[in-house]
Each structure stands twice: as structure tokens, then as C-alpha cells.
Amino acid sequence: MEKLLSALRAAGEPTRLRLLALLGHGELTVTELTHILGQSQPRVSRHLKLMMEAGIIERFSEGTWAFFRLTDKGQEGRYGKTIFDLIPTDDDLYLRDQEKLAEIRKQRREEASKYFENIAEKWNEIRSLYVSETDVEAAIVDTIKPLAVKSVLDIGTGTGRMLELLSPIVDQATGIDLSRDMLGIARTLIADKAMSNCQVRVGDMYNLSSSNEAHDLVLLHQVLHYADDPDAVIREASRVIKKNANLVIIDFAPHQLEFMRDQHAHRRLGFDDDDISRWGANAGLQIKNVQHLEGGELTVVIWHLVKSS
Numbered sequence: 001m002e003k004l005l006s007a008l009r010a011a012g013e014p015t016r017l018r019l020l021a022l023l024g025h026g027e028l029t030v031t032e033l034t035h036i037l038g039q040s041q042p043r044v045s046r047h048l049k050l051m052m053e054a055g056i057i058e059r060f061s062e063g064t065w066a067f068f069r070l071t072d073k074g075q076e077g078r079y080g081k082t083i084f085d086l087i088p089t090d091d092d093l094y095l096r097d098q099e100k101l102a103e104i105r106k107q108r109r110e111e112a113s114k115y116f117e118n119i120a121e122k123w124n125e126i127r128s129l130y131v132s133e134t135d136v137e138a139a140i141v142d143t144i145k146p147l148a149v150k151s152v153l154d155i156g157t158g159t160g161r162m163l164e165l166l167s168p169i170v171d172q173a174t175g176i177d178l179s180r181d182m183l184g185i186a187r188t189l190i191a192d193k194a195m196s197n198c199q200v201r202v203g204d205m206y207n208l209s210s211s212n213e214a215h216d217l218v219l220l221h222q223v224l225h226y227a228d229d230p231d232a233v234i235r236e237a238s239r240v241i242k243k244n245a246n247l248v249i250i251d252f253a254p255h256q257l258e259f260m261r262d263q264h265a266h267r268r269l270g271f272d273d274d275d276i277s278r279w280g281a282n283a284g285l286q287i288k289n290v291q292h293l294e295g296g297e298l299t300v301v302i303w304h305l306v307k308s309s
């Protein structure tokens, strides 16, 4: 009962209950929480610390920023979520805080979309060169759905589109990316679409923070062509994949569009099946299936690899 009592004590104070109500809707920084509550930063931090000690919320750092969220693990996670579910959503203070939260999200979205305008134009240019995105996504879902995935790591998640696609068919999805701006957009998407089983973190594909054999699917969607050492990326991906579990790589077949290097920062002009098979074998992965999606200047390929036991 000790854990339950400390969860109840931690949430049993007006400001802390308001904080819990806000964090139940997504990850927020202390600055954002301070702004919403209209209280001083030291005070908000003290309340957050108490709730962290009780294990109902958690903190994670991203460079100089620190985010807080409801814990989704263990008994404490269940207690935090249960208390959150009990909060009356017609309460005046609750409604006022939610209004301020919506303002902050709107602001974040505007900043993110300003950034995305430039990038999106470039991505659309590439998209026009291959089979429709809808066909590619349908093939990805067909590949992944039968795998009954519990935990997926989406490397180079960008704006989080793969998380959105996979959220309904996996238990838990984590996206990592080097770009904070991209993750800003992904975070807004996760909050807007209430994708409560998804989260994103800053991370590097060469040095993942996941522990060994942590995931039953790792995804590299249109990311490997940025790598100067794809072999190392696949080895690092394999490290965090459980035995008998899956790596799905979606990228281009070899092509000659040199402008992809100058204008889109691609390092590799596609990959052939032998490249992927060799790098996979170096990392203890065997090719299970390969699909070539033709229908434009570029051919999109889905390589499904499985880690040997």
C-alpha cells in the first residue's frame, strides 16, 4: 500500500493535481507549466520533484531542455493514470489550464510549421519521383501488422509520420531523431492526435540510447541514405532488437539522381539488395522478404530482416 499512499499524497494538493491534469495530456517543460499555472518556477519545480519522488511522473532531458510526463510504467504509472482519469473535466480551474495549454500548443505548432514550410517543399519534390506515399504506407502496414509488435523504435522519425501510421497497430512506439525542430513537429502531432502510446526523443542512429534487445521492431524509413556508414547504423539497430525480432528498412533502390546529394543531403544514391543483405548478415540479421515498389523514376524498396536467435 506504500506506493499507493505516496502517489495519493503526491497528487493530493491543488497545484500538483493541476500539474497532473496537464501532464496527462502530453509532455511539457517547466517553462510551459510555469506559464500555464502562473506560479514561480522554483515552486512548480518543487511540486514536480515531489511527484517524481512518488514515481507518478518522470523527467527526461533533451539538451538544455527538460520535459515532464506521466509515468507509463509499473504500479506508479497505473496510480498516476487512475488519478488523472478521476479529475473532473468540467472544473473551472481545469478548464482554464486547458485553455492555456491549447494556446501554448498553437504557438508551438505555428513555430514548427514555419520551419516545416521550407523542408516540406523539398520533400514534396522527392515524393513526386516515386510511387504514391499511400501505396508505400499500405505496404509498410501490411509488412508490420502481422508481427504483433509490442515495442517499436522508429529511427530518424522526423515529423513522426511513421509513428502515426504504426500507433494503431503496435503497443508502444518511440521515435528518435537528431533534429529538435523535427521532433517539435512530431510532438505536436502526438498531442493533436492523442497518440498516447507514442513518444519522441533526441537520439543518434549511430549511438542509440535503448538497451540491448529492447525492441521487437526497429524501423528505418527514408533515413539510411543519409548515413555515411550504413553498416554501422544496421549493427547499432540490430543491437537493440530482440532475438527473432525485426528490422524494416524502407529506402530507394540504386539510382543516378545526383541532385539528391547536392540538394537533399543524401549521401547514398539508394541501396541494392546485396548491400542490405551483407550489412544485415554482419549484424546477425537475415533477409526475410524484399518488396520493390516501382512507379516512378525512383523505386522504393522495403527490406524486412529478422535477427537470428
Ligand SMILES: C[S@@+](CC[C@H](N)C(=O)[O-])C[C@H]1O[C@@H](n2cnc3c(N)ncnc32)[C@H](O)[C@@H]1O
Pocket: 155, 156, 157, 158, 159, 160, 161, 162, 176, 177, 178, 179, 182, 203, 204, 205, 206, 220, 221, 222, 223, 226
Ligand atoms: C527524410 S527525414 C524523415 C523520415 C521519417 N522517417 C518519415 O518517415 O517521415 C530523415 C530524418 O533522419 C534524421 N536523421 C539524419 N541523421 C540522423 C542521425 N544520425 N540520427 C538520427 N536521425 C537522423 C533527420 O533529422 C530527418 O528527420
